[in-house]
Amino acid sequence: MNTKLDSNRRRFLVTSAGGAAAVGLGSLAPAALAQGKPLPPVAAWKDADRLIVHSASGVETKRGAFGDGVITDNEVLFLRNNIAAPSASIVDNADAWRVEVDGVTSPRAITVGELKTMGLETVAMVLQCSGNGRGFFGHKASGSQWKVGAAGCSFWTGVPVKAVVDALGGVRQGMRYMTGTGGETIPAGIDPKSVMVERSVPWNAMDRAILAWELNGDALPLAHGGPLRLVIPGYYGVNNIKYIKRLAFTVDETQAKIQTSGYRVRGIGVKGQPNQPSMWDMNLKSFVTGPAGDGPVRAGLVQVNGVAFSGESAVKAVEVSLDGGSTWRPANFAGPILGPYAWRRFVLPIRLSAGNYAITSRAIAYDGSVQPENRVENERGYSHNGWRDHTVKVAVA
């Protein structure tokens, strides 16, 4: 949220320059891009000062802009679109949006208005792009060069998928996947499968999934998938289908390219194939957000802090290193536990004398697993949770 009057003015001007009608991915003028990449029109309401704009389809939260609390404000939450968002008109009459539910005993289309009568749940969860940390890989992996900020922890409110499925008589026998289809407009003249946003996840992920219409107390913005998004706590961002128009329980995975060869973990130089691991559940990760390495730090008492999260077994403890991983100290947690899919804020108060520090963190889960030192090399630069690359270099004077 941006409270400064002059910032409001600035954003107004940016919006005017960008043009409300030009919402496609290629809508940013090269001149504007050269001047530091303005926010894409769909996200013109975000707080530019706290964000890194990679492209019109990729906006990252700065490491030092997460604040000291436990949730990520909508105005700084990262943005990533595979293809352009639909017209903003779909959020103006959000309750009329329809999602087709299939692969259940009594399949039918349901409006958001009706979904709002079928159950209510709020979950705090980390939404994270599969490629968060790609910018640390050494082989120039294709895609946005995210560092730490393609992730955020927010409250998502909607109806449990389970409640909807129960109301439609349950999942049909033999279904193995839950497949969501996004409401993006497919450009004419190309094979829809080559660009459509359709993802399949193991069907029992429905036990934790929500069809969400609200983000942190606000109507879900178009930029984040409004009027309705499928959210699957613990799963990477791509599985959380925006503007969902179809939710189907299926025998097989979708044949969309984004599933068959996209978002597959494989060695460098290897092509994507359906038999490679899919980017489903997230791994154990933490990173320091303060100090953020974006300015000098004064000698004396410093509060090293950051966030820790996991897709599966919840975070039990976090350790911090000031010397690039040679020695480790236990950190404390600050703030309430928001559930297993949220992140936790860790903090280590420490007296630092002048010098150079390499500050990083590693998370430990309840199942005993420990955040690893190094990334696992892979073609697309996915799922980076190695603590070494996430180290912040801090000069204390």
Next chain:
Amino acid sequence: MNTKLDSNRRRFLVTSAGGAAAVGLGSLAPAALAQGKPLPPVAAWKDADRLIVHSASGVETKRGAFGDGVITDNEVLFLRNNIAAPSASIVDNADAWRVEVDGVTSPRAITVGELKTMGLETVAMVLQCSGNGRGFFGHKASGSQWKVGAAGCSFWTGVPVKAVVDALGGVRQGMRYMTGTGGETIPAGIDPKSVMVERSVPWNAMDRAILAWELNGDALPLAHGGPLRLVIPGYYGVNNIKYIKRLAFTVDETQAKIQTSGYRVRGIGVKGQPNQPSMWDMNLKSFVTGPAGDGPVRAGLVQVNGVAFSGESAVKAVEVSLDGGSTWRPANFAGPILGPYAWRRFVLPIRLSAGNYAITSRAIAYDGSVQPENRVENERGYSHNGWRDHTVKVAVA
């Protein structure tokens, strides 16, 4: 958060009309007020469509604008100022703001920058104006005629007061109150005590108090007390001192009028006196937010929902009545527990046929207390938690 381009434009125009320099309480032109009361300049960034503007110092969240989740977004959180906010320049260099800490072994002034090294905590809490519900009283109690929306649940992040006090050697012997002083500018030529915002609470409230610089993941806006606010979970809003410049442990309560005769509960027609109960901790309360009574409801399945909270013993259960309190049904809770000072979202799915309904709720606390039916009549219309007045009349067709 307002994601619509035209709304951004509208807000820009409002800001221009209001004038960035005119931040005093009397800055709204009568003509503008007649046209539906624009947001005061200090809160020009809020979402006007979801708010009721009572005056330049009082802005309420609409009953139907709280959303279905568990927290209140900054852009819809209510606003109440006793005197005009200081210059916006104080939040531009937030870390330089100083608070004097007194009544401790080693009293001294501390900057926000230093406070950020002294400890870290986040608390989810309901902030509520003492007069929330005043609009339901029958005797035209003086003050903003709030209905339900002078309350909101948010995350406040800062340093525990206890950590600061410990660092200064502890509270001096014999102190009975924690007294906070706001940083507002006192107009010249009047007795400061007559207008200054200085409040005393029992000293042990420090065990839960925070000196906060962040609200829901954003730097604390000026409108809500930035750069630094004393927050005391469970206590009415007035005790949560904005732009705090002095925090003192004292033998006696402050002699400021806002303490000696203001915010005292007394019978109608009785003048305020120091021996009457002070507006400190909040009572047990709930209200329905959906349906909000702001439009027709279609017959069929309806999800009655709302919020329940308390200053002391946490909420254990909520019951809903559809017939103005003749019969009651248990509601469920939706979403995570955010701690004892947060509110909980309750929900009752129910099939409603055509007709008129009087929908209300009552909360039950862990200590066995039950939200009462009726308000306690009092001169200033404080602490209304009677469920009868909070009833929503809903026409189902």
